[in-house]
Amino acid sequence: MKVGPYRISIRTSALIVPGICTGYGLYQYLNVRQLPDSKINLVLIEPVFVMMVFFTLWVLVREVEFRREKAEGEPEADNSSKRGTFRLWLRSSSTKKVGGFMLLSGLYLGLVEPVGFILCNFAFLVAGMLLLGVRSWPLLVILPAAATAVIYLLFQVWMQIPVPAGFLDFLP
Amino acid sequence: MIDWTDFSRGAAALLSWEIPLSIILGLALGTVFGAIPGLTGGMGIAILTPFTFRLPLMPSLVFLTSVYTGGCFGGAISAILINTPGSPASVSTTLDGYPMTRKGLSNEALGISVAASAMGGFIGMVFLLVIMKPLANLALRFGPPEMFMVAVFGLTIISSLHEGGFAKGMLAGLFGMMLGTMGMSSTGAIRGGFHIMYLLDGIPVIPALIGLFAFSELFFLMEKEYITESGETIRRNLRKMLRGFYTAFRYPVNVFRSSLIGVIIGALPAAGATVANIVSYNEAKRLSRHPHTFGEGDPEGVVAAEAANNASEGGAMATMLALGIPGGQATAVLIGAFMLQGLLPGPRLFYKHMHVVYGLISAELVEEVLLVGVGMIIAYYFAGIVTVPTRILIPTIAMFCTIGSFALRNAMFDAYLMFAFGLLGWIMRKHGYPVIAVVLGIILGPIADRELIHTNQLFAGDLSVFFTRPISLALVVMSTLAVAFPYLVRRRRER
Numbered sequence: 132m133k134v135g136p137y138r139i140s141i142r143t144s145a146l147i148v149p150g151i152c153t154g155y156g157l158y159q160y161l162n163v164r165q166l167p168d169s170k171i172n173l174v175l176i177e178p179v180f181v182m183m184v185f186f187t188l189w190v191l192v193r194e195v196e197f198r199r200e201k202a203e204g205e206p207e208a209d210n211s212s213k214r215g216t217f218r219l220w221l222r223s224s225s226t227k228k229v230g231g232f233m234l235l236s237g238l239y240l241g242l243v244e245p246v247g248f249i250l251c252n253f254a255f256l257v258a259g260m261l262l263l264g265v266r267s268w269p270l271l272v273i274l275p276a277a278a279t280a281v282i283y284l285l286f287q288v289w290m291q292i293p294v295p296a297g298f299l300d301f302l303p
Numbered sequence: 304m305i306d307w308t309d310f311s312r313g314a315a316a317l318l319s320w321e322i323p324l325s326i327i328l329g330l331a332l333g334t335v336f337g338a339i340p341g342l343t344g345g346m347g348i349a350i351l352t353p354f355t356f357r358l359p360l361m362p363s364l365v366f367l368t369s370v371y372t373g374g375c376f377g378g379a380i381s382a383i384l385i386n387t388p389g390s391p392a393s394v395s396t397t398l399d400g401y402p403m404t405r406k407g408l409s410n411e412a413l414g415i416s417v418a419a420s421a422m423g424g425f426i427g428m429v430f431l432l433v434i435m436k437p438l439a440n441l442a443l444r445f446g447p448p449e450m451f452m453v454a455v456f457g458l459t460i461i462s463s464l465h466e467g468g469f470a471k472g473m474l475a476g477l478f479g480m481m482l483g484t485m486g487m488s489s490t491g492a493i494r495g496g497f498h499i500m501y502l503l504d505g506i507p508v509i510p511a512l513i514g515l516f517a518f519s520e521l522f523f524l525m526e527k528e529y530i531t532e533s534g535e536t537i538r539r540n541l542r543k544m545l546r547g548f549y550t551a552f553r554y555p556v557n558v559f560r561s562s563l564i565g566v567i568i569g570a571l572p573a574a575g576a577t578v579a580n581i582v583s584y585n586e587a588k589r590l591s592r593h594p595h596t597f598g599e600g601d602p603e604g605v606v607a608a609e610a611a612n613n614a615s616e617g618g619a620m621a622t623m624l625a626l627g628i629p630g631g632q633a634t635a636v637l638i639g640a641f642m643l644q645g646l647l648p649g650p651r652l653f654y655k656h657m658h659v660v661y662g663l664i665s666a667e668l669v670e671e672v673l674l675v676g677v678g679m680i681i682a683y684y685f686a687g688i689v690t691v692p693t694r695i696l697i698p699t700i701a702m703f704c705t706i707g708s709f710a711l712r713n714a715m716f717d718a719y720l721m722f723a724f725g726l727l728g729w730i731m732r733k734h735g736y737p738v739i740a741v742v743l744g745i746i747l748g749p750i751a752d753r754e755l756i757h758t759n760q761l762f763a764g765d766l767s768v769f770f771t772r773p774i775s776l777a778l779v780v781m782s783t784l785a786v787a788f789p790y791l792v793r794r795r796r797e798r
Binding site for chain 1: 468470471473474475477478480481482484485488490492494495521522525526693694695697698699701702705706709710713715718719722725726727730731734736748751752755756759760
């Protein structure tokens with residue numbers, strides 16, 4: 132946004148957390164307002180929501196950048212390096228690892244119930260270690276097998292907390 | 304105050320070979336339970352109670368209280384080594400314990416935590432012995448306004464968090480409080496929760512805690528070879544652990560103050576070790592000559608947090624034994640264990656079985672001494688975690704995070720929730736928001752909400768009650784000073 136000789140801008144990523152916080156606060160506030168006994172249930176939620184809005188504005192004001200526009204004839208700022216930095220970040224090995232691990236974890240959580248804990252956990256540990264750079268095959272087999280067995284025995288057998296069985300529902 | 308005849312009778316009941324065995328076994332199992340994220344000391348007592356059915360009275364009770372003591376300490380091990388509080392009661396231990404590990408001081412931090420836990424627990428038990436009855440009576444004078452102010456006082460720590468600045472800390476804390484109000488309120492209304500059955504009871508604390516602290520940390524660990532900042536492997540070292548152990552003795556005032564806070568808050572029903580841990584850390588930081596070093600690996604932070612949560616056991620036991628009121632999950636299960644042995648905690652226990660009470664307290668004092676040895680040995684073996692490369696550690700911790708969250712209610716939903724909180728924690732930390740503020744909000748928000756609703760109902764919406772009741776007024780003044788003080792100090796330093 133341009134105001135006089137200044138360009139006011141805010142990084143889009145700076146909006147993510149305030150957006151999540153205030154978005155949920157608004158949902159909760161509106162939800163409780165619709166209840167029949169909303170007054171008593173809002174006794175803490177209302178002031179907390181008002182304060183959330185206040186601190187969201189405070190955070191956003193601090194994130195806003197004011198930049199003076201260049202006068203005519205002055206060379207334009209070179210933004211290509213910024214774009215380059217973003218591309219580099221996107222292509223960096225750590226970003227790929229983080230993204231890959233997020234996907235892998237999501238897949239693991241999604242498949243534990245239908246496939247079963249034993250198979251899924253073993254596959255997750257092998258895939259996770261491969262993704263992060265473990266290349267020793269004995270380690271890739273022994274550690275996941277041992278960890279899965281220990282967890283299974285600890286929870287299923289000793290503490291009698293049933294873990295999802297999936298395909299292996301014939302096991303004790 | 305102490306009936307020495309009953310005391311000697313109770314202490315004499317401990318002179319059998321079964322007692323030290325029960326203590327050592329209970330402490331070891333409790334410590335392991337406490338150290339595994341997702342399992343708590345309270346859960347340990349619940350699981351192990353059936354094994355005590357056939358034991359005689361004293362060994363069975365001593366065994367279960369040892370599990371409780373070990374569980375209180377065990378949470379510190381994973382809080383220090385992998386930034387995951389083994390139980391919510393160690394939430395503030397992560398604030399300085401994990402930064403110490405990243406600086407390569409994991410051995411020292413573990414030694415400090417053992418010493419602070421044992422000292423805090425011992426002081427708590429001495430308090431229990433001396434002021435059991437008056438303390439229990441004082442706890443009964445805490446009505447809804449006072450409990451609301453205790454929760455607010457606990458939340459004031461947010462104002463002194465350095466990470467991200469005041470506004471980001473407050474926004475994160477308020478967000479946590481809002482999340483904490485999810486689920487069924489004390490009026491019976493269902494608030495928020497996206498119509499998900501598993502959220503009817505509100506946000507489960509343990510998956511949120513594991514996600515925000517542990518799972519989010521995994522994404523940051525991917526950029527490193529080892530947990531430590533320098534990338535060096537810090538081998539477990541008993542000599543360094545002992546050095547850390549002696550370090551804790553350099554802060555006697557901090558230990559005593561934190562223990563006192565722990566005993567008082569521990570005696571309040573529904574407050575317990577977690578609130579004690581948070582409040583005492585906050586107080587240690589506020590009263591420190593160097594508050595800016597808190598959160599960056601200050602041993603005083605670990606001392607305050609650990610002394611308080613272990614001392615809270617003394618307070619919780621006072622309320623449980625004298626009034627029969629369980630302060631939390633662990634004491635609730637302990638009451639059940641007492642009942643299995645034909646005893647009912649409460650005033651009658653004092654009248655009829657005072658020697659059992661004294662015997663138990665004497666055993667607790669011995670437990671705190673033996674915790675030094677047992678805690679050191681278990682912490683020493685756990686300390687090996689920092690020598691494991693992150694490429695192996697990350698998938699393994701992720702597995703523990705998942706199964707620990709799942710085990711809480713046998714529900715995969717809790718594991719999904721943990722994952723969602725993990726992503727949220729990662730995003731928040733990337734943008735400089737302190738996730739500890741969210742956790743404080745989730746833990747203290749429901750207490751504040753419930754007690755404010757009760758206050759409103761009891762006093763017909765008259766909020767002047769906070770200023771007319773002496774304990775509440777004192778807490779209002781302390782909370783106001785707690786918020787204003789760090790802000791004013793920061794302003795003064797900036798000038």
